[in-house]
Structure formats: structure tokens, C-alpha cells
Amino acid sequence: MSCNVLAKQHIPVLDEVDVLVVGGGSAGCCAAIAAGEMGVNVGLVERYGYAGGASTQVLDTFYGFFTPGEQPMKVVGGVPDMVVDELDATGDVFLRPNTYGAGTGVTYNPERLKYVWDRLLGKAGVKTWFHAMLVDVVEESDELRGVVIWTKSGFYKIKAKRMIDASGDADLCHHAGIEYEKAGDVDPAQTMTTTFRMSHVDLGRYADAGGKKMLMDKMAEAVESGKYMLPRKKGSVHEMVQKGCIATVAVRVSDVDATDFRALSEAEKEGRKQSFLYEDFLRECVPGYEGAKIVGLAHHIGVRESRRVYGEYRLTRDDCLGGRMFEDAICLCGAPIEDHRQNAAGEDETAWAYVEGDGVYGVPYGTIVPRGSQTVWVAGRCFSATHDAHASCRSMGQTMSLGQGAGYAAVLSLVHDVDAINVDVQELRRMLYCRGAILERPIEQALVGRDEWQMNRSEFVV
Ligand SMILES: Cc1cc2nc3c(=O)[nH]c(=O)nc-3n(C[C@H](O)[C@H](O)[C@H](O)COP(=O)(O)OP(=O)(O)OC[C@H]3O[C@@H](n4cnc5c(N)ncnc54)[C@H](O)[C@@H]3O)c2cc1C
CATH class of the missing domain: 3.50.50.60 (FAD/NAD(P)-binding domain)
Known part of the structure; x- marks a missing residue:
């Protein structure tokens, strides 16, 4: 009790x-x-x-x-x-x-x-x-x-x-x-994820460049070259109700006790760091994302x-x-x-x-x-x-x-x-x-x- x-x-x-x-x-x-x-x-x-x-x-x-x-x-x-x-x-x-x-x-x-x-x-x-x-x-x-x-x-x-x-x-x-x-x-506890939302993605250019397969290839290349140490080479992106805005589930933070505020604080910081690593990667390497920016991070790291x-x-x-x-x-x-x-x-x-x-x-x-x-x-x-x-x-x-x-x-x-x-x-x-x-x-x-x-x-x- x-x-x-x-x-x-x-x-x-x-x-x-x-x-x-x-x-x-x-x-x-x-x-x-x-x-x-x-x-x-x-x-x-x-x-x-x-x-x-x-x-x-x-x-x-x-x-x-x-x-x-x-x-x-x-x-x-x-x-x-x-x-x-x-x-x-x-x-x-x-x-x-x-x-x-x-x-x-x-x-x-x-x-x-x-x-x-x-x-x-x-x-x-x-x-x-x-x-x-x-x-x-x-x-x-x-x-x-x-x-x-x-x-x-x-x-x-x-x-x-x-x-x-x-x-x-x-x-x-x-x-x-x-x-x-x-x-x-x-x-093992499921991993946690800070989701993020990006605006001004040129979907036509992205699709013409190969869409999903191209994105996966670029992620793998970025990790193999050592330039972007993305925690996940997979992940999902999809268009939101707000046109031209893309929701991304890619960040991965492991082995965190979500009921320990100190551990959760570190996880929040790590989630934000990874989100902006993905932003840098997407803007530099993925056609269609050149003018895109993060417009929103999850209010709270996603706890599964x-x-x-x-x-x-x-x-x-x-x-x-x-x-x-x-x-x-x-x-x-x-x-x-x-x-x-x-x-x-x-x-x-x-x-x-x-x-x-x-x-x-x-x-x-x-x-x-x-x-x-x-x-x-x-x-x-x-x-x-x-x-x-x-x-x-x-x-x-x-x-x-x-x-x-x-x-x-x-x-x-x-x-x-x-x-x-x-x-x-x-x-x-x-x-x-x-x-x-x-x-x-x-x-x-x-x-x-x-x-x-x-x-x-x-x-x-x-
Ligand atoms: C990264 C991630 C991606 C996911 N993707 C999907 C998806 O795409 N589609 C899908 O259907 N499901 C998805 N899920 C699963 C789904 O989101 C959750 O299982 C579901 O939302 C849980 O709902 P809930 O109401 O039980 O808990 P929560 O949504 O966590 O709600 C709990 C509420 O209680 C409040 N609260 C907590 N403690 C206290 C307290 N002490 N006093 C007062 N208030 C308190 C919180 O602020 C919160 O509002 C995902 C989960 C994660 C983490």
C-alpha cells in the first residue's frame, strides 16, 4: 500500500x-x-x-x-x-x-x-x-x-x-x-519514439525520385557512409491531414524506465537530438525535403x-x-x-x-x-x-x-x-x-x- x-x-x-x-x-x-x-x-x-x-x-x-x-x-x-x-x-x-x-x-x-x-x-x-x-x-x-x-x-x-x-x-x-x-x-521494454512533423515537403519531387524505396536506400547509404548515424534505417513517414505536412516515426530510444523521471528526462533529450539528426539527413539527402523543416515534435516522448x-x-x-x-x-x-x-x-x-x-x-x-x-x-x-x-x-x-x-x-x-x-x-x-x-x-x-x-x-x- x-x-x-x-x-x-x-x-x-x-x-x-x-x-x-x-x-x-x-x-x-x-x-x-x-x-x-x-x-x-x-x-x-x-x-x-x-x-x-x-x-x-x-x-x-x-x-x-x-x-x-x-x-x-x-x-x-x-x-x-x-x-x-x-x-x-x-x-x-x-x-x-x-x-x-x-x-x-x-x-x-x-x-x-x-x-x-x-x-x-x-x-x-x-x-x-x-x-x-x-x-x-x-x-x-x-x-x-x-x-x-x-x-x-x-x-x-x-x-x-x-x-x-x-x-x-x-x-x-x-x-x-x-x-x-x-x-x-x-x-525487454519496447523502445520509445519522439515523433515529428515536417512541413513544405515537395511530394511530387519525392515520388519522382523513387518514393519509399529511394528513402530506404538513402537511409542505408547514410548509415553505411558514417555521415548520419541514424538509429533506425526503417521507420515510417506519411502525409498528414494538413497538406504538404509529413509525420515521421523513426526515432528510437531504448531501455528506458518510463516511470523514472530522470531516465525519462534523458530520453526526451535524446529523442529531440535524433529528430534533428533526421531533419539534417532528410534535407541534405532526400529529394523533395530540401525546403522542409520540423514544425512540431511530440509533446511527450512516445512511451509504448x-x-x-x-x-x-x-x-x-x-x-x-x-x-x-x-x-x-x-x-x-x-x-x-x-x-x-x-x-x-x-x-x-x-x-x-x-x-x-x-x-x-x-x-x-x-x-x-x-x-x-x-x-x-x-x-x-x-x-x-x-x-x-x-x-x-x-x-x-x-x-x-x-x-x-x-x-x-x-x-x-x-x-x-x-x-x-x-x-x-x-x-x-x-x-x-x-x-x-x-x-x-x-x-x-x-x-x-x-x-x-x-x-x-x-x-x-x-
Ligand atoms: C511512438 C508510438 C507510436 C504509436 N503509433 C500508433 C499509431 O500510429 N496508431 C495507434 O493506434 N497506436 C499507436 N501507438 C499506441 C497508442 O498510441 C497507445 O497505446 C495509446 O495511445 C495509449 O492510450 P492510453 O489512453 O492508454 O494512454 P495515453 O495516451 O498515454 O494517455 C494517458 C493519459 O494520462 C495522463 N496521465 C498520466 N499520468 C497521469 C497522472 N498521474 N495524473 C493525471 N494524468 C495523468 C497523460 O498525460 C495522458 O494524457 C503508438 C505508441 C507510441 C508510443
């Missing part, structure tokens, strides 16, 4: 809510929106000044909505669809079909998404507290009653009947003494994994690759295992393994319920999975779906006055199904009603 030093002091109570969501990333926002739509009193605390987590800090593409392959199936629906519909209403999203890798991506404008999260949270009646960081939990008579947040205005307690840990790093669980595995404890809570069920590699279905599935996933790591020689290596059969598996309710939990759920990348399974089930299509499931589960537990472990999962599944979630084979909803997202931009993908 946490030493609870802060909670023991006199700290004012800011509010008392039915459901408190910690962390406003893709999982936390969907959890809060789902619970708020059901009419309960929901609060959300987020340490930064806007919502979205990695969806707005680091990235611009939702993966996991579709399976990879020649005939992509849509395996995600419900609240995540609503998010994409909102982006679509202002022309801030397009589909990026891809038969390999993580499959068809839903590429969006991350700046617009910050505003979309505000609007959807507001519509669902969620009390949103930005610039508020969870630093401890409140316990009374050995029971978890809420959290302590640190803000510029001082420390506050927020009391809550139910809590959802969507902090990515399982901060609430950490302070509450809930057990977890830390990335790197058993398997940190703490993974031990839940009532732990998703495994065999579950994923074997396409296992569960009677208590709360969402589906078809994303391959995509494990970013470096090999013994220090070279970049991404290990891919695809889901067998029809390419889909189910994610059971127990993965969002910490072992024996009464009032706490986890959603998003701190859910209960082994390293390998996490490397498949961490795309935002799934983190948003897990969030929706956790939001409804918290409401059901309140309404029926039962612990998290005793929620009637079939009732939960009915709620999810009615709100558009996709839970079963055959995937009837696949591609239905989503033609409006089919605004494919001319491809610029490597």
Missing part, C-alpha cells in the same frame, strides 16, 4: 463524483464519455492542458479499427466511431488503406482532435480538470475512496465511488498498491509500454495469435504483434506476428479488472496483458474500446451496487452492443455505414 503521506494531511476536497477517470488519453476520454452519457456524475483528471494523451501528443493515426490484409474488416465501433465521425464532420480525417503492418489507418488532424475531445467530454457532462496530476490515493478504513491531485492551486482530494485508471502508466494502481508488471522486468496491471485475466500471445474468442469479450482486435526493440547488436528490429485464421480475437472483461478489484478498473495501455499480447492490443482502436467498456462497467457496478469483479458481463456486453461496439464474429457491422470515411488521400506511405 502507498504510504499515503499526502492524504493524511489536511487537504481540501475539490469534489465528490460517482466515477473518476484518471488520465485523459484515448482510453480515459472514451471511458469518461461512455460513463457520462449514462447520466452519472463523472470527473476526469489530466496532467496536461488538453485531452488525448498519445492521440494528440504523439500521433495522428488510429490503428486497430480494421484488420490488416486484402479485405480489411472493421472490428471497432461505438464511442470510437463517434470520435472519428466528429473529425470527419470538418474534413479532419481520412482512411489510409494498408494491407500489411497494422492495416488500414484512420489518419486525423491531432490539433482538431484536442478540440473534439473537449466537445465530446463536454456533451457527456464530464467535469474535466486539466493541469491536475494524480499524486496519491485517499484511503479510509483501508478502502480506496479517491485520489489526491497536485495543481498550481495546491493539493486537492477528489472523492469517488468508482475509479478508472487510464493514466497509461497505471499511476492510480501504483499508489493504491495494486500489483503490476513493469515493462523491462521480464521481456510501462506498467501493465495484473488483472482477473491476463491476455497472452497465444490468445492473440490463435484468434481466441471469449464469452466475456468487451472488444475485438485484429492488429498484429508489433514489438519495437533493438537486437543484441544494438540494431533496430521490429518483430511482427499476425493473428491467424480470420485475423480477429476477443479481449475479455477480466483484462480491465485488477485482481480482486472492488471499485477500480484499468483502461488503455496499462490493461492486463503479457508483453507480447500488449504489443498487439495497444492500438488506439482498442484503447478507446477498452475505455468504453470500463466506463459502462463502472456505471453498472454503481447501479447494481456490486464490485468490479461481480459486474454482469453479459449486461455490459448488451450495453456495448447497443452503443455500436463490435463484439462477435461474424462481424456484421464491418464496413457498414462508414463509407463517408473513405476519403483516401493520394498515398505517401513508407
Whole structure:
């Protein structure tokens, strides 16, 4: 258990809510929106000044909505669809079909998404507290009653009947003494990446010079010549919603504990250094990039994994690759295992393994319920999975779906006055199904009603 030093002091109570969501990333926002739509009193605390987590800090593409392959199936629906519909209403999203890798991506404008999260949270009646960081939990008579947040205005307690840990790093669980595995404890932790965005890339000139193959060749040449010691000779670049702007995922920072602020500080600096090394290389060596500059770095270095809570069920590699279905599935996933790591020689290596059969598996309710939990759920990348399974089930299509499931589960537990472990999962599944979630084979909803997202931009993908 946490030493609870802060909670023991006199700290004012800011509010008392039915459901408190910690962390406003893709999982936390969907959890809060789902619970708020059901009419309960929901609060959300987020340490930064806007919502979205990695969806707005680091990235611009939702993966996991579709399976990879020649005939992509849509395996995600419900609240995540609503998010994409909102982006679509202002022309801030397009589909990026891809038969390999993580499959068809839903590429969006991350700046617009910050505003979309505000609007959807507001519509669902969620009390949103930005610039508020969870630093401890409140316990009374050995029971978890809420959290302590640190803000510029001082420390506050927020009391809550139910809590959802969507902090990515399982901060609430950490302070509450809930057990977890830390990335790197058993398997090597996935590498971290500072993504960056460049403007004024001449796409015509780039394509005429050979596009993706040319870029790969130039990267290899640059490393072999010793002129640019790029950490990755592969990586991906693609056009953003903002025309002429290119998003790049290439930086690689290894062996960092994302929960140690000193290590994370060094990783941030290294990520920025590598980003500008790539800028120099691209401008000098790659046709089309001569006039390009970085216009944005990830707000926070991209952390693929940190703490993974031990839940009532732990998703495994065999579950994923074997396409296992569960009677208590709360969402589906078809994303391959995509494990970013470096090999013994220090070279970049991404290990891919695809889901067998029809390419889909189910994610059971127990993965969002910490072992024996009464009032706490986890959603998003701190859910209960082994390293390998996490490397498949961490795309935002799934983190948003897990969030929706956790939001409804918290409401059901309140309404029926039962612990998290005793929620009637079939009732939960009915709620999810009615709100558009996709839970079963055959995937009837696949591609239905989503033609409006089919605004494919001319491809610029490597
Ligand atoms: C480099 C990289 C590339 C990726 N590429 C893709 C991709 O292209 N497409 C895709 O679908 N997925 C991708 N992923 C995976 C995906 O982005 C994540 O798994 C997903 O965004 C996790 O969502 P989350 O809501 O669980 O966590 P996060 O997005 O990390 O959100 C957690 C939130 O909690 C807040 N928070 C943390 N601690 C506290 C605290 N103590 N108090 C208050 N607030 C707190 C954070 O500020 C953050 O807003 C990528 C991941 C990385 C790192």
C-alpha cells in the first residue's frame, strides 16, 4: 500500500463524483464519455492542458479499427466511431488503406482532435480538470475512496465511488498498491519514439525520385557512409491531414524506465537530438525535403509500454495469435504483434506476428479488472496483458474500446451496487452492443455505414 503521506494531511476536497477517470488519453476520454452519457456524475483528471494523451501528443493515426490484409474488416465501433465521425464532420480525417503492418489507418488532424475531445467530454457532462496530476490515493478504513491531485492551486482530494485508471502508466494502481508488471522486468521494454512533423515537403519531387524505396536506400547509404548515424534505417513517414505536412516515426530510444523521471528526462533529450539528426539527413539527402523543416515534435516522448496491471485475466500471445474468442469479450482486435526493440547488436528490429485464421480475437472483461478489484478498473495501455499480447492490443482502436467498456462497467457496478469483479458481463456486453461496439464474429457491422470515411488521400506511405 502507498504510504499515503499526502492524504493524511489536511487537504481540501475539490469534489465528490460517482466515477473518476484518471488520465485523459484515448482510453480515459472514451471511458469518461461512455460513463457520462449514462447520466452519472463523472470527473476526469489530466496532467496536461488538453485531452488525448498519445492521440494528440504523439500521433495522428488510429490503428486497430480494421484488420490488416486484402479485405480489411472493421472490428471497432461505438464511442470510437463517434470520435472519428466528429473529425470527419470538418474534413479532419481520412482512411489510409494498408494491407500489411497494422492495416488500414484512420489518419486525423491531432490539433482538431484536442478540440473534439473537449466537445465530446463536454456533451457527456464530464467535469474535466486539466493541469491536475494524480499524486496519491485517499484511503479510509483501508478502502480506496479517491485520489489526491497536485495543481498550481495546491493539493486537492477528489472523492469517488468508482475509479478508472487510464493514466497509461497505471499511476492510480501504483499508489493504491495494486500489483503490476513493469515493462523491462521480464521481456525487454519496447523502445520509445519522439515523433515529428515536417512541413513544405515537395511530394511530387519525392515520388519522382523513387518514393519509399529511394528513402530506404538513402537511409542505408547514410548509415553505411558514417555521415548520419541514424538509429533506425526503417521507420515510417506519411502525409498528414494538413497538406504538404509529413509525420515521421523513426526515432528510437531504448531501455528506458518510463516511470523514472530522470531516465525519462534523458530520453526526451535524446529523442529531440535524433529528430534533428533526421531533419539534417532528410534535407541534405532526400529529394523533395530540401525546403522542409520540423514544425512540431511530440509533446511527450512516445512511451509504448510501462506498467501493465495484473488483472482477473491476463491476455497472452497465444490468445492473440490463435484468434481466441471469449464469452466475456468487451472488444475485438485484429492488429498484429508489433514489438519495437533493438537486437543484441544494438540494431533496430521490429518483430511482427499476425493473428491467424480470420485475423480477429476477443479481449475479455477480466483484462480491465485488477485482481480482486472492488471499485477500480484499468483502461488503455496499462490493461492486463503479457508483453507480447500488449504489443498487439495497444492500438488506439482498442484503447478507446477498452475505455468504453470500463466506463459502462463502472456505471453498472454503481447501479447494481456490486464490485468490479461481480459486474454482469453479459449486461455490459448488451450495453456495448447497443452503443455500436463490435463484439462477435461474424462481424456484421464491418464496413457498414462508414463509407463517408473513405476519403483516401493520394498515398505517401513508407
Ligand atoms: C511512438 C508510438 C507510436 C504509436 N503509433 C500508433 C499509431 O500510429 N496508431 C495507434 O493506434 N497506436 C499507436 N501507438 C499506441 C497508442 O498510441 C497507445 O497505446 C495509446 O495511445 C495509449 O492510450 P492510453 O489512453 O492508454 O494512454 P495515453 O495516451 O498515454 O494517455 C494517458 C493519459 O494520462 C495522463 N496521465 C498520466 N499520468 C497521469 C497522472 N498521474 N495524473 C493525471 N494524468 C495523468 C497523460 O498525460 C495522458 O494524457 C503508438 C505508441 C507510441 C508510443
